[in-house]
Amino acid sequence: MxxxxxxxxxxxxxxxxxxxxxxxxxxxxxxxxxxxxxxxxxxxxxxxxxxxxxxxxxxxxxxxxxxxxxxxxxxxxxxxxxxxxxxxxxxxxxxxxxxxxxxxxxxxxxxxxxxxxxxxxxxxxxxxxxxxxxxxxxxxxxxxxPDGYDSLTDFRVRPSGAITFVGARYAAREQSLAMLAARGIPVAAYGREWSRYPWDVIRTGRLRSAGVPSHRDLSRAEYYGVMAGSLATLNVHGDGHDGLSMRTFEASGVGALQLIDRTDAAEFYEPGRELLVFHSDAELVDHIQRARRDPVWATGIRTAGRRRTMARHTLVHRMGEVQEAWL
CATH class of the missing domain: 3.40.50.11930 (Rossmann fold)
Known part of the structure; x- marks a missing residue:
């Protein structure tokens, strides 16, 4: 067509x-x-x-x-x-x-x-x-x-010992990163609303720093590499979203260790085996500490999450559903 x-x-x-x-x-x-x-x-x-x-x-x-x-x-x-x-x-x-x-x-x-x-x-x-x-x-x-993962874009893994977050700067996300940083856990946030670059501050009106290490917007290929290479990547939705974000499928799709605050992620992934769900700050910190202690365990979750994504949750799968209504 x-x-x-x-x-x-x-x-x-x-x-x-x-x-x-x-x-x-x-x-x-x-x-x-x-x-x-x-x-x-x-x-x-x-x-x-x-x-x-x-x-x-x-x-x-x-x-x-x-x-x-x-x-x-x-x-x-x-x-x-x-x-x-x-x-x-x-x-x-x-x-x-x-x-x-x-x-x-x-x-x-x-x-x-x-x-x-x-x-x-x-x-x-x-x-x-x-x-x-x-x-x-x-x-x-x-x-x-649902949203999905762009499996057709190549990326280069960017190794890091930090907990990364890529996306808009909402209060719940800022609080989670600040909490981790206060506990001495390295964090890094990416996106124009986090950035302290002068033009980003002007165009977003975000005059106050989030108080955590922050960086400018990245291309999708670049942030795929950041998520894949980090110790773990954070996916905080907070109370303002009903659907699961693109990041849910992208993080697991690139082979990152995903830390997500949504129990309904279980509709798409097996918690504890393909990603990690947290319900509190203490549980989030526990997941991170175990990932540090047991990299073999963390690698198993990364691998299983990527396998599930590639089998069922890419944008090619999603567009297949759209075309079914047209054909």
Whole structure:
């Protein structure tokens, strides 16, 4: 099939999704609706910060997506997130008669999708079981589609004795890292919200340091290497997320020793054998201390988690589920 992927730039996942679709034999064209030249990127950044600039930015973003749709004339369209696209886009998508799907990798409450738009899409996929149920009750054709691991990206392992964290700076994550650091356990956080680089501080507004060793954003290949090479990598969701993050599948996928705060990870991995679940600071520290004492045990968990991921939880698997609805 000729597939148009309409996606945000976010951490290059557009490339991973396109490659996963291509692995199933589809011819994929990607339109990155918040990417493009320096002028477009600046416009989008300003709109994010300045509300009065948003209507014009949304209009131009929508027009650009429609132009891509008309140029490609696809058999199927997969929109990722897409909440900045205006009603004209969704109307054009309906008129195109292409098979359609929308994949939401974040909770609905963090996005701005009108119910009428969601009902117009052939299938809405969400990583949030709670949102899937809510959408179905509202008459939206919704399916659960978990996040996954980009198994098609090569990476170089970056050995480290630290406990690493890669991702946004939420309070629960900051508290866990600070707790470990206070106990003398080496930690390292990666991402623009942790970074003390002047431009990152300006653009995120994070004037206060988290008080732990921190680094700038990394590419996915780079942070895959960081997770794989660290003593263990931390995956803290806190109370604000229903679905399991990309990091859940990426950490185990790259062969990292994953420390996760979600018991529902057991739906995908066997706790204690393929990853380590913690419910308290004391349990988290116990896991880390055992990994230090018993590297053979830790290696066994890494190996089993990677094996499970490669067998069932890659983005190629996830795009296989999407294409099943189209074929």
């Amino acid at each position: 000729k597939v148009l992927l309409v996606s945000p730039v976010f951490h290059g996942y557009w490339h991973a999704i396109a490659a996963a679709l291509a692995a199933h034999g589809h011819v994929v064209t990607t339109h990155r609706y918040d990417g493009g030249d320096a002028g477009r990127r600046l416009r989008n950044a300003v709109a994010h910060r300045v509300p009065v600039a948003r209507p014009r930015a949304a209009r131009l973003t929508t027009q650009s997506a429609i132009a891509a749709l008309e140029a490609v004339r696809p058999d199927a369209v997969l929109v990722v997130k897409g909440d900045v696209l205006g009603s004209a886009w969704w109307d054009a998508l309906t008129r195109s008669r292409a098979r359609t799907a929308l994949w939401l990798y974040d909770e609905l409450e963090r996005m701005n999708h009108a119910p009428a738009v969601l009902r117009a899409v052939e299938t809405v996929y969400s990583y949030s079981p709670r949102d899937v149920e809510a959408l179905r009750r509202a008459g939206v054709p919704a399916r659960f589609l």
